[in-house]
Amino acid sequence: MAAATHAVHHAEIGWVGRYIFSTDHKMIAKQYLLNGLFFAIFGGIIALMFRVHLAVPDAGILAPERYNSFVTMHGTLMVFWVAMPILLGFFGNLTIPLMIGARDMAFPLLNMMSYWTFFLSSVVIMASFFVPGGPFAGGWTGYAPLSVSTGMMGVDWGINLWVLGLALEFTAVLMGGINFIVTPFVMRARGMSIMRLPLIIWMVVIASLLFMLSVGPLIAGAFLVLFDKNFGTHFYLVTAEARGDPLLWQHLFWFFGHPEVYVILIPGLGVICEIFPAAARKPLHGYHHIIYATIFAGVLSFMVWAHHMFVAGLNPLAAVGFSITTIIISVPFLVIVVAMGLTLWGGSLRFNAAFLYAFFAYCIFIVGGLTGLQLGATVADIQLHDTYFVVAHFHYVIFASVILATFAAVQWWFPKMFGRLMNETIGKIHAISTFVLFNIVFTPMFILGFAGYPRRYAGYDHIPFLQGWTWLNDLASIAGILLVLVQFLFVFNFFYSMRAGKKADKNPWEATTMEWMAPSPPPHLNWGDTAPVVDRGPYEYATDEADYEPQGRLIALSSGQQPVASHQPPATGH
């Protein structure tokens, strides 16, 4: 706080300080976004290549080991180098200070270090494509003892760089996460009580907490992998001389893995919660219910991890317990989804591109959530485990929250990044085509999964009982290739609008939250010679007085008088 205010008087910052080693939360948000988008394109192209390979498996486009490593890196990059930087790094950095009325993060320097550690991790993971033996190929879950066994592709250097890259990436997110939690607790503007925080802030805080409380065992487990691989220990490996524990990694990974899924899910839901009320011109339905449901789901997410291990030789009694908690966890998400739906109900909808993205994310997430119930039931999971059904379910959940919610957020907050609006027409075409193509890719995978199509196979042409389904897999491949190509519409729109988009005024969407009180784009330290004061909750649309009432107002600093928010005690300082 002191550092941020101190800088008011030292506003002369050079080019390097402004664009590279910037401590400004908006610049760090943009850095995270661009880095994440780069990997989204890269990971998408990898997916495109292995789908092309699956369409013509005998053409020799990818060797089977190369196929394994591409599937692995697609998962790794999309979860850890796209979802994490965008949903936490970008959303958190852009929205938190602006929406709570602060001038910057609580620890601006730590924030900058967070991004550059992330950048370093990006370099490390990219380097793994160029080392002898190629990148890691043991699946994005990195199951040991497979990942430490010799004879696999990518075990020479790939696994070491994979673990090192992940460790750096986790460090970056932990540094960012401390900021994302501390800032909303200690730097809210006057009148911004905890229960007036916009939902995206709540979601980023809860997601950061989940990450912080779950990642430890995985870091420990990853070091044990390195030891097994390089120093000859036997934590996981079972050999003639010594016996490790082959299930240990699965426990450590999924204790992190399930909360992690929510880490990259709930900030996406937060974006939907921001856009729906503004698009429907109605208050958000059930603000408190959504918060309590998310906290409940977060707590419960620590008790469901073994539902990923139903076929791993788990005690059947334990499987029943984890099955029950897994099915219970759908209840809070039902609450959230119903609250979102009731927000739209009876509203006068504005069909702008941001709303379309958010609405499609909402629709896709419902399908993803419902199919999760089937996988959570032990009986069904034994049949469906490791089939395309899991792939489809996972993509229905994560594509909604990571990809579509990111598009929605970029479209929505573009004025606060670049002072311009993104093109609406291109946005709508992109949203609709992405939605349609996505469903053509992944709906067949549900059916293929029921038919017994196993995931992670480099070719299906020589498996007799799957022959009747080849056309469906080909359909998914063709649509998948188109889906990746359509994304370049968004890339074009992003850079075109950055240069030549329509100039945006302060509040182009007529939304209520505090970031729309700041100029577009906000200057360094956001509020200039004014200070934000908050008067009411975040979603006051269609009140008795007006169509919408902004959450707060800006008051002039250094005016000599001491304006006090109507229902707040006078300032006491601390």
Place this chain on the structure above:
Amino acid sequence: MAHAQEMDAYVEPTGIGPPKLGMWLFLSGEVVLFGGIIMTIVLFRVSFPGWAEESSHTNPIIGSVNTFNLLTSSMLVAVAYKMSATGRHDLAKLCILGCLLFGILFLCLKWIIEWPTEIAHHYTIHSGPFWQLYYTATGLHAVHVLVGLVAFVIILVLYMGTWRPKFTLEAAALYWHFVDIVWLFLWPLFYLS
């Protein structure tokens, strides 16, 4: 400066400083990290019958003396914080120095006497489940001790000048207590079992 104070008046008062809250959050992550390690120890102990026999080869005297070192060091840093808060800065500096010395003693005992002796008796990281976990867990803990010592050296050097620690010393003390508590779990698990 007046401007900064005026702007502080527009921040919702919370009564907890950012460094302290940040340190608590960091420690919550650390708890889970060591929690994962300790769960692994428990898992291996249950499934590995020779554990008690192996653990009788550790040196409980060095383990216990090191426990004393860390506890004393923790107490000194708590006193240092109290002294610093009440303005007795010379005493505070002395206490930080003492805390540093006990921490260095801990690492010396471990890295100069204990580990080399064990390795000389062929108890290395390759000697089975007990020893690989012993070296991994106590090694990770020792790295945490080292990080804490570096932090205290920096604080002490700055403290010698005109700088007066407040939140920084509190955050460092919190971290140091945490490192101490982790050792209180590792000590019985490796030396007394």
